[in-house]
Amino acid sequence: MKRVLFIWLVIIVALTAIPASALAVSDPGSPVEIRLTAGSATIEINGETSTVQAPYEASGTTMVPLSVITKAFGAALKRHDSKTLSLTYNEKKVIVTIGSKTVKVNGSNKSVAVAPVIVKDTTMVPVRVIAEAFGASIGKDSRTNEIVIKGVRASGTIQVGSNRVGDSYWGWSIAEPLGYELVEQSENGDFVYWVNENSNLKVMVIPGYEDREITTITFSQIMMLSYLEDDESYTDSSAVTIDGLSFQKLTTLSEDQNQVFEYRGVVAGNCLYVLRLGVTGQSGNLLNPYKTLLDSFKLSFDASAKNANDITKAIEELIAVHDKDYGLTLKLPSGWFRDPWKDHPSYVNGNNRIELKYSSIPEGDTPEKWLQRRQANLSEDILPDYIRNITTSEMMLNDGKALVLSYEHTYDQNTWLQEHEIHLFTDMYRYRLNYRYDVKLGNDGDELYKKMIAAVDLDTGKTLNATKDTQDVVDRTEITRIELGDENRVDYSFEIPSYWQHPFFLSDFLAGGFYGYDEDNYIVGFKQKYVTEDSLNQFIESITLGTYLDEGKKLISVSNITIDGNRTVKFVQNDSILHETKMVYYIFKNDQLIGFTLSARDANLTPSTLKRFEDIMQSLKIY
Known part of the structure; x- marks a missing residue:
């Protein structure tokens, strides 16, 4: 094997022995004239000289660098194995083999006196048989004693x-x-x-x-x-x-x-x-x-x-993909791609998704307790009309026994999705593998699910990145206070559940962030300086009249409340296209307008979600 690799390296060097700049690229079909002398490293192509491995005479045969012929005539070159090469010039195909005295021209064998060889990392070939195959003439200039090859460059249409x-x-x-x-x-x-x-x-x-x-x-x-x-x-x-x-x-x-x-x-x-x-x-x-x-x-x-x-890399119509950061290997069907908006492995195809998250194991936790807490989350997060067929089961993965929570859910009461949440405990971490697909796929969706999960392999001995080890969605005891503002001061702060995501953007004018769980709930905060009370009242009136409502949006209610001792106007609007409801709060303090938008899918407007939103707003402190 090492010898084959060595031969390939030699051939690669040999084929690139002449720098591209040394040979002028002529127009397709233009005349080509090559002048060379045996024993001299200087050749001339269409009047331009360059230095190559010197041609030489052997048994009455002139041997020249192969690259001189291919580049001058515009012939295409292809390697077939460690010794065999083919040249394509217009309708002619020439095959030469290192060490063989047989040259094939369009399938016919022609014998040469001297076999092609490699000399000082350069492939040397008998010039006459190749030149004549290309329709070129070969002769000698009696005045200069140079060998002269005349022909035309390849037609220009790549074969x-x-x-x-x-x-x-x-x-x-x-x-x-x-x-x-x-x-x-x-x-x-x-x-x-x-x-x-x-x-x-x-x-x-x-x-x-x-x-x-x-x-x-x-x-x-x-x-x-x-x-x-x-x-x-x-x-x-x-x-x-x-x-x-x-x-x-x-x-x-x-x-x-x-x-x-x-x-x-x-x-x-x-x-x-x-x-x-x-x-x-x-x-x-x-x-x-x-x-x-x-x-x-x-x-x-x-x-x-x-x-x-x-030349596909797919095996049984699946492509193996690897995430080194998470120690994850899985196989994907055609049409699946990694979601660029996720910082964890998440692969999608329309409504179908497979993703992996992990977290450290709390003291005293077990797979059974973890699954029970997650099952309780469903009733807190999803209204009864949007979820059905909740079941639990066991599954053997390549890395051990896992517990599975399965259910069907919908965002619009039209498209229903089958969800399988696979919970795996290892010595170091808890892994949750989510697999989702459209129930309309029926048995095909079930079979693909089984096929893809069977191929999942985790490097469970790998120490994972601590910054990605966040509180799991089922563990809702921790609260994080978020402080937002510019570089010099904190403008306001509020508390959110720790399992929500981190800020998506921050700026002086738009000092806010995107936080959420499973893209179902989020909060966006912003700040606008120097707003007069008159302009605020006009703005509120225009919203009340529906001036800023886009297609599909409906104003549900407008109310005046107090947050952190400040005048606050709360708008509730529903989007029938996106199937979500937004609660927008405009807070007026010290000639500044501070706004918050809390949003949830209609499917997630449970009492628990509404209380969570209320707790967030009541925790707001404006400085």
Whole structure:
């Protein structure tokens, strides 16, 4: 194995023996003239000289660096194994093998007097058989004694094979790019990278774009913000439609890399598919020969086709993903992606979700006690009309026996979700694994649940990050006082349950935060300075009249109350579209307006939730 790796390293070096800048990239179909002398390291290509491993004579055969031929003629090069390489030039395909005196040209064997060899990390080949296969002439300049090879550069259209390569899991395919080598692929297959001598091709699948319309402007912004190198400069953008598929296109230039790039993006399902092709040089015209290759991209993969090459990382239609911070390994079906808004492992696909949290084990706690407390939480958090079929059971995971709390719940009394909360105790932590799916999936949803949970594996001996070890949602005894303001002073403070999340934003003008449990309840605070009482009264009147109510929102009540000794107006409004109710408090003190919004889904407007909100507001202190 070590010897094979060594040979590959030698070949890789050999194929890149000539720097790209040493050979001028000519236009497709343009004349090529190579001048060289046996024993001399200086060669001349179209009048420009460069230094290479010196050609030499052996048994009447002139041996030259392979890279001289491929780069001068624009031939595509592909490695097949530790010794075999193929060159593609227009309709001609030449296969050479290190150490073999047989060269194949379009499937026909041709014998050579001297076999290709590697000399000082450079692949040396008999020049005549390859040059003539490319339709070039080879002769000698009697005046200079130079060997002269004359031909034309490859037609410019990058050759693609009859085979299609792609990923059945992510659902894409592209014509096999002849002469390219697959050099990198991510663990889950959402990133694939091919290269040849003068260009490279990358396919990226970026989840999280469900129901998002991608325009030329937004595509450019996405690429520039997250995917372009620092030295890439934008040169052009447009839209292109290929076989009914609409792509957004972006062209960039990198002077440092000496490459021009074309990006194409298209949204399908919940993913943004991006192709990126880079070509050595500084002119956008260099991208033209690659149009056939890029145009062959499709958002489909026919695994049954004889010419299909499936490079998927999926096993039994599942992709293995790993979260090193949490010591978690699981397998996901196609269409699932990590929720970027969660700081813990949480993977989603529409209404379906699987996520993991952990916490330290309180003294005296047991799995049974933990499950009982969590079951009691359900009646505190969810109104009876929004929950049904509550059951408990046991389950064997790869890491031990777990207790399962199962139930169905809804946010709108239309779409019902099946929830399985899996509770696992280990020597160090309590883990809660939540799995949710739409009940309309029926047996398919049940089977996928069993399949995915069976693949879950936890590194239970791993010491986890203490900052992520928060109070579990079932443990509701602790209270945290939040203080908000600017750098110099605290403007106000209030108390929230410790299991709620931490502030989402803070600023001088908008000094507030987002706190919540399971996205069902939240509080937002803000501050606006220098508000007169007259303007406050006008503002309150306009709200009472419904001026600021959007579609689907209804004003339920308006009341005047006192909080921390200050005049407070409380508005309650319901959103029939989002199925949530907001309680908005406007507090007027010292020419300042301080507002709070407490919100809960209609399904969570239980007496316990309302009391929790009331306790928060009564704990408010304004300084």
